[in-house]
Amino acid sequence: MHVSRAPHLRVVALLSVLAVLLAACGGDSGLDSSASDAAAGGGESESGGDAAGGGGGESGGTIEFVHWRGEDVEVLEGIIAQFEEETGIEVNQNVLPSDSYNQQVQASLVGGEGADVFTSFPGSQFFTLAESGVFADLTDVEFADRFVPELIEQGAQDGRQLAFPYQLVFNIPVYNVALFEQYGLEPPADWEGFLNVCRTLRENGVDPIVFAGNVSPSQFINPMLMNNAPEEDIFEQVEAGERQVTEDWFVTTLSQIAELQANECFQQDPLGTRQEGAIALFAQGNAGMLALGSYAMATVAQQNPDLEMGLLAPITVSADEAEWEGINTTTFLLGVNANSDQQEQATQFLEFLTRPEVASEYANGTGQLLTLEEVDYQTPALQAQTEWIDRTTRFQPRFLIRNGEIAEGLLTSVEQVLGGTPPEEAAATYQALIDRARGA
Amino acid sequence: MFLVAPTLAAFAMSLTDWNGSSNDFAFVGADNYTRLAADPIFRQAIGTNVRFSLTVLVFQTVLSLGLALLLVRNTRTNVALRALYFLPTVVAAVSVGLAWILMFDPNFGALNGALDALGLGDLAPSWLGDTSVAVYSLALVQFWQHTGQVMIIFIAGLQAIPRDLYEAAAIDGATKGQTFRSITWPxxxxAAAIVVAYTTIQTFKAFDLVITLTDGAFNTEIISTWIYHTAFQYFQFGYGAAGSVVFLIILGALTSLQFRILRVDQ
Structure with missing residues (x-):
């Protein structure tokens, strides 16, 4: 008897352990939950009504806030604690990995549930969500005045403000100010000047541009295109079949990337280098430029706090022909769930995030430039970016491509050229993909 | 219920143009399948998958068989080495992928460092950035992770061979090569059939490793990542579902092949 019972007991014990593990996993529905007030009574939002969260002190209800920026959690927890103290509304902050964010958030929102406050990427994800009707209309909220008007356009559709882009990124290379000064270089004003910067740095044993094969194609193509195709709706025309990527504006852009490659402007094996490696290489101080964007400056500063950085864009035409100085992306679009029962509380939370003192705390704590008017930027990396707010920049062209397959094809064409494919051939391949995607 | 219902749902979805978020969709019949047949990217994904699978199959089978022959005796050292070679199998593919990203790094990576140390730095390829190399780099990681796993199957097979056959061969004066060809291999x-079938299916289902290392770029898109990108990145759920139905048929054929082989074994 004893011998036959022991395995059963083991099985029961194993099942008990599994049950506990499953219960632990199921508690946050697979999300990386970091409820800001864990002591207040659980991490689940009460989406069914205005019930008190249990710990806020007042009956303000509980709202759920979902986003993809795990690195911002700590700063946001501090801000949320202030909000909860002021309003009695409890906020559960949930973070999803950025690479699966679209799928998970989209599925829950479109399914009629989802977080009360959620964030969206600009471009195709925003368009898709907007067409699904999951954004509450925020056109008439008073705090809209706190934003720089042209920086919230990407959250509007059909004359309605559906979301507020919160972060501002410049998708242009970061450069090493000390190295430029050492070799008497200035941010170039035209294409010949850009090539000369590359040549000078290379002659002095410095990698002119550090390129991350998995990210830089999506970043570097934007400033390379901006003056070759100055119309902001260029990809709208391409998707409509009115323009072709086999035309000069695109083939020239790819040819100029090939020219940079031929002039050894990139480090060894640019396509094989990943973003983490590229940032580490640049942070060592022996590279002229980093082909990512302003968002990388905080990470570089963490690795090398003494590295002075600036932003510059490759101008691919002559100085007098240049219409644009750089590229911006307004992202981390804050929206309120149209299906939420607590839209008022959710909107209150957005209002709180846009207050100058709160926004400053967020910006300085996370190293992010914001789309708001009155923000007190205190870190050197942020101060280096602020001058670009008033420059002539245009929204990232790649994000204006609505068809994901066509957007991806743009990056493939850059990778092909860097891999040795002639620009004309890469452009023709891309046009064939566009034609197929349009015909689908 | 958990198998048939999702399969039928995927097939039904493959007959629509649903984008994954809208409540509106239209019945398009076999259009998605017609489009698949003419889609060069889907065909390329199948071709890449075949190259990836064959590379893993050959290297994983040969290496694991070699290791099994070396470690078949149950000595303490061999048992410890078996456990060591088996270890990567229990590590999540994403963790393995992240570790290998560091190994493949052209500037800081151990692989290029080793080639440099041997004076072969000029031969270092772009492991993850060259379209003609990247899929083989993925295959390298795949069989590095799973060789120890299939080695165990070979060891079990080797240990099941009666010892008296080897003794009889020795008495007859057979060489090691003759013994392997006439006794061990047949x-x-x-066990080899199980390894081949298992490895083939495993490589067709590889997903997380590809997503982690290249996300399908540089000619490394395989069928499973194509389905994911089409449905979740390009928001073409109907079309992606058609791809998944084709994938199901391929996997079904491979599985039935596996079962046939297993029946032969019985």
């Missing part, structure tokens, strides 16, 4: 065939 009696190991059932």
């Amino acid at each position: 009696l190991l065939a059932p």
